[in-house]
Amino acid sequence: MGTTQDPAEQTQNTVSMLGRAYSLLGFQIVDGVVGAGYPQKPAHSAVFAQISPRGSRLSALARGANMSPQAMGELVDELEELGYVERKPDPTDRRAKLIMLTPRGHECIAAGIATIRGIEERIDEIIGPAGHAELRRLLAELLAAEDPRS
Numbered sequence: 001m002g003t004t005q006d007p008a009e010q011t012q013n014t015v016s017m018l019g020r021a022y023s024l025l026g027f028q029i030v031d032g033v034v035g036a037g038y039p040q041k042p043a044h045s046a047v048f049a050q051i052s053p054r055g056s057r058l059s060a061l062a063r064g065a066n067m068s069p070q071a072m073g074e075l076v077d078e079l080e081e082l083g084y085v086e087r088k089p090d091p092t093d094r095r096a097k098l099i100m101l102t103p104r105g106h107e108c109i110a111a112g113i114a115t116i117r118g119i120e121e122r123i124d125e126i127i128g129p130a131g132h133a134e135l136r137r138l139l140a141e142l143l144a145a146e147d148p149r150s
Helices: 014-035 042-048 058-065 069-081 103-146
Strands: 085-090 093-101
Touching: 014 042, 014 103, 042 058, 042 069, 042 103, 058 069, 058 093, 069 085, 093 103
Parallel strands: none
Antiparallel strands: 085 093
16 A cells, blocks of 8 residues: 655655745746846746857757757747847858847846846845855755766
8 A cells, every 4th residue: 555645745845845946936036037127937937048148059948948849949939029039040050040149138137147146145044144055055966966967
């Protein structure tokens, strides 16, 4: 007979807590960026988190975000309509296109970085600089152990 976990206990397991923290922080970043005048939706962070300042191919963006090229293409289309990215010919392969940030896209990323700095300051307020440093150290250790690329 298998064991079932009480729903209250499930919300307190490490994976659930990390997932909730990820969602909460993601929404805080989007709220900060939107509040700074750069409308977008949470899914657009998959592009902003992956795109190179020198431009990226759609396939590389999709691979980095662990999503299908079709789904990534839809996000890029939406960001292109908002004026954050544009498609340009890849100088290394005429058949390919690079997804490039526009000046507005660079400004949007700067707003995201400023929002993240504010969140980092809030984390310092809540758990203190030493606790924050320890949290970062532990997360880096977990990520290094689980990342097959490291």
